[in-house]
Amino acid sequence: MNDFINELQLKIERLENEINFKNGLISILSHDPKELFGTFLWLIEELEQKTLSEEDFFKLLPQVKRDAQKNLQTIQDSNAWLKTQYGDFKIKPVKIMVMDLFHYLEEKYAAQLNEKNIKFYFKGDHDAFLTSDRLLLEYVLDKIFNNAVKYSFPNQDVYLQATTEGDQVVLSVIDSGTGIDEKYLSTIYNYGSPIFLGTAGEKGVGLSLKIVKNFISLLKGNIQIISAENKGTTVSLFLRKFIE
Template sequence: MNDQIDELQLKIERLEQEINFKNGLISILAHDSKEIFGNFLMLTEAVEQKTIGEEDFFKLLPQVKSDAQKNLQTVQDSTAWLKTQYGNFEVKSVKIMVFDLFQRLEENYAVRLKKKNINFHFKGDKNSFIQTDRILLDYILDKILNNAVKYSLPGQDIYFQYFTENNEDIVSVVDFGTGISEKHLHEIFNYGNSVFNGTAGEIGAGLSLKIVKNFVSLLHGNIKIVSSENKGTTVSIFLPKI
């Protein structure tokens, strides 16, 4: 009887988390869409009514572009999540070589890594494998590395680490960038938290890590973030061995 109660309580907690996630996602989409289109409409109306000069118009364009980029990222992240909610999506476990994950990330981020002069290193057994869903894991690691690059300073290092412990595969991305204050670290998976610019002016809506956490839960794993302001951040994914 107690086991059934515990199982039911766990299902209720997961359902509450899912509802909160969906509500937060809708809130971000509504807010960001209203912001970008509202600003763009205001700017075009000002030009039409000639209440703004050509010089001021061009001064405002970089901000409009920045808002549009943030909005586009939100839409792309939301689309990735929606693919797991409709149709015949199923988590499919396949055997993945860990070093292959590193090499694909290194290739995909080659331009950004070179632009910031960041060294990307692999640490672990190059012959090791993980058994999990490739699509979800690719998204998870892409977003984690994206943040690591975004908040790293030129010339710094980023490490992709893999090891096993307590019958779990543990994949970590370690950077030595701007880090996160204790206050904001506690709020990182909440909705309505602050959005920070990267060290080269990169901007995001703060949505990707929330979807990462959701995808990790689909893989029956856990995510842990350890960070210290001005010292760096370590994001670790714990996946059960299959």
């Protein structure tokens, strides 16, 4: 009887988490684009009515651009999550060399790394591999690495570390950037948590890590974030070496 109750409680907890996740996603999708387009429409109307000078209009464009980039990222993240909600979605495990993931990030972020003069290194087991869903795993690493670059200062280093522990592979993205204050760390997956700007003014909506946690659950893994303000962040993924 106790086992049945415990199992039922776990199911209720999973359902509550899923409902909270979906409600938060709906809140973000309904608020952010409305705010952006409202601001953009106001700027155009002010310019048309000549209550805003062209000079001031162009001064405001960089901020509008950052808001647009943030909202585009929200839509892309949401679309990635929606693909996992279709009835026929299934994990598609393939053999993935961790070094291939390193080169994927290295190539995708070449421009951003160069812009901040950040060096990206691999350390650990160069022969490490796992069987996992490439689409989900690349998304997860992409978002974690994006944050590492965003919150790193120029001329700092970022690492992808791989260790194999029995039937588990641990992938860690390590930076020495701004870090996260301990009082915010416990609420990082909550929708009420604060949003921080990157070291070059990069803006986010705080959605990516929430989807990352959702995807890690689909991959039957765990995520751990260790961080200290002004000392950097280490995000570790504990993944099964083989997933069915």
